[in-house]
Amino acid sequence: MANKSIIKTLIDNNLKVTPQRIAILEVIRTIENHPSAEKISEYLRLTHPNISLGTIYKTLDTFFKKGIIHKIHNDNDFLRYDAITKKHHHLYSSESERIEDYVDEKLNEIIEKYFEIIVIPGFTIEDIKLQIIGKFTDKK
Amino acid sequence: MANKSIIKTLIDNNLKVTPQRIAILEVIRTIENHPSAEKISEYLRLTHPNISLGTIYKTLDTFFKKGIIHKIHNDNDFLRYDAITKKHHHLYSSESERIEDYVDEKLNEIIEKYFEIIVIPGFTIEDIKLQIIGKFTDKK
DNA sequence: TTTGGTGCAAACTCTTTGCAGGGTC
DNA sequence: GACCCTGCAAAGAGTTTGCACCAAA
Numbered sequence: 158m159a160n161k162s163i164i165k166t167l168i169d170n171n172l173k174v175t176p177q178r179i180a181i182l183e184v185i186r187t188i189e190n191h192p193s194a195e196k197i198s199e200y201l202r203l204t205h206p207n208i209s210l211g212t213i214y215k216t217l218d219t220f221f222k223k224g225i226i227h228k229i230h231n232d233n234d235f236l237r238y239d240a241i242t243k244k245h246h247h248l249y250s251s252e253s254e255r256i257e258d259y260v261d262e263k264l265n266e267i268i269e270k271y272f273e274i275i276v277i278p279g280f281t282i283e284d285i286k287l288q289i290i291g292k293f294t295d296k297k
Numbered sequence: 298m299a300n301k302s303i304i305k306t307l308i309d310n311n312l313k314v315t316p317q318r319i320a321i322l323e324v325i326r327t328i329e330n331h332p333s334a335e336k337i338s339e340y341l342r343l344t345h346p347n348i349s350l351g352t353i354y355k356t357l358d359t360f361f362k363k364g365i366i367h368k369i370h371n372d373n374d375f376l377r378y379d380a381i382t383k384k385h386h387h388l389y390s391s392e393s394e395r396i397e398d399y400v401d402e403k404l405n406e407i408i409e410k411y412f413e414i415i416v417i418p419g420f421t422i423e424d425i426k427l428q429i430i431g432k433f434t435d436k437k
Numbered sequence: 438t439t440t441g442g443t444g445c446a447a448a449c450t451c452t453t454t455g456c457a458g459g460g461t462c
Numbered sequence: 463g464a465c466c467c468t469g470c471a472a473a474g475a476g477t478t479t480g481c482a483c484c485a486a487a
Contacts, residue, residue: 173441173486194476209444214477216442230370235476248420257420264411271404279435280388280397286428295419313461313466334452349469354452356467375451 170223180205181216185226186240191256193237229256246287255293310363320345321356325366326380331396333377369396386427395433 163182167174184200185192192200194213201208217238220226227239229247237256246259264287272282303322307314324340325332332340334353341348357378360366367379369387377396386399404427412422 175442175486177443207444209446210476211445211478212443215479218478219442248417251423259417261415264415267407267411271407275401275404277388277399277429279433280429281432281434282429283391283431285430288426288428289417289420289422290425291423292421293419294421315460315467317468347469349471350451351453351470352468355454358453359467 166225170225172219172223176205177208177212178216180208181213182220182225182240185238190258191229191237191239193235195235197238246289248293249288249290250293251290252292257293259287259289306365310365312359312363316345317348317352318356318359320348321353322360322365322380325378331369331377331379333375335375337378386429388433389428389430390433391430392432397433399427399429 160179160183163179163186164174166182167178172178180201181197184197189196189200194210194217197217198208198210198213201213217226221228221238225241227241229237229239239258243260244265246261246264248257248259250256268285272285300319300323303319303326304314306322307318312318320341321337324337329336329340334350334357337357338348338350338353341353357366361368361378365381367381369377369379379398383400384405386401386404388397388399390396408425412425
């Protein structure tokens with residue numbers, strides 16, 4: 158049952174296990190790729206017709222504060238959300254709203270190594286994210 | 298006169314040269330670092346007390362469409378603007394709203410070289426921007 | 438039973454739009 | 463003079479908040 162890991166996540170973060178939270182996290186983790194709050198609401202309308210948008214926003218904020226999900230931005234766009242799995246970057250379409258994850262251990266390693274040698278004066282790096290902008294050549 | 302290059306920019310882009318546009322571009326280019334529309338308005342209130350926020354938004358949009366400025370995002374924040382000079386990345390403070398440019402030709406080269414060899418399936422890269430998150434250790 | 442979550446609606450913030458008047462070329 | 467730009471105010475989109483009710487532990 159896929160719910161097991163969702164429930165575990167909630168418990169591990171001292172959050173009460175509610176149907177709403179399970180449903181929201183499920184959408185982000187398994188169904189929709191980088192959804193906006195609106196998009197999540199759209200999905201939930203089918204299975205949980207009366208989860209309010211307000212609850213979705215509050216829940217997303219709760220998840221974000223606990224580090225269960227990330228927020229991501231596009232350059233001409235609202236907020237979107239992202240289930241954290243492991244360090245990854247994002248591919249942004251220059252033509253549409255599409256955003257995909259991009260995982261590349263080797264690239265991470267190269268960048269990490271680079272910033273072990275190169276120091277940015279007056280700045281301590283905590284994290285680096287690449288925004289890779291371009292065109293998707295497959296259909297979706 | 299610093300205005301010369303601003304006026305040239307406007308003319309080169311087939312934009313009418315108005316005091317508002319000069320003032321707005323001047324703020325972005327020379328005075329304030331990555332301002333928001335609100336911040337720009339704040340500055341202009343001193344020298345041009347009756348430039349309306351609406352005009353600022355329209356002007357920024359015009360500049361953006363002409364490629365004169367960039368838009369940038371922070372993770373929990375509104376839009377901010379950036380005078381384009383050359384390819385650069387951004388340092389984001391994890392503690393405040395501060396954003397600084399980060400220019401690093403060598404890093405660009407390394408990344409470019411990397412993606413000459415590594416191809417992302419189904420995706421053609423047009424541009425890559427790094428979001429470097431961390432702490433500023435100098436005061437400002 | 439206690440604590441915290443949900444739903445709803447109203448409020449807020451940032452941004453966009455429409456239109457009449459004014460400035461630039 | 464033609465065209466485009468500006469200012470103002472109203473509208474819009476996405477998000478947040480307050481509060482009474484309800485569910486989870």
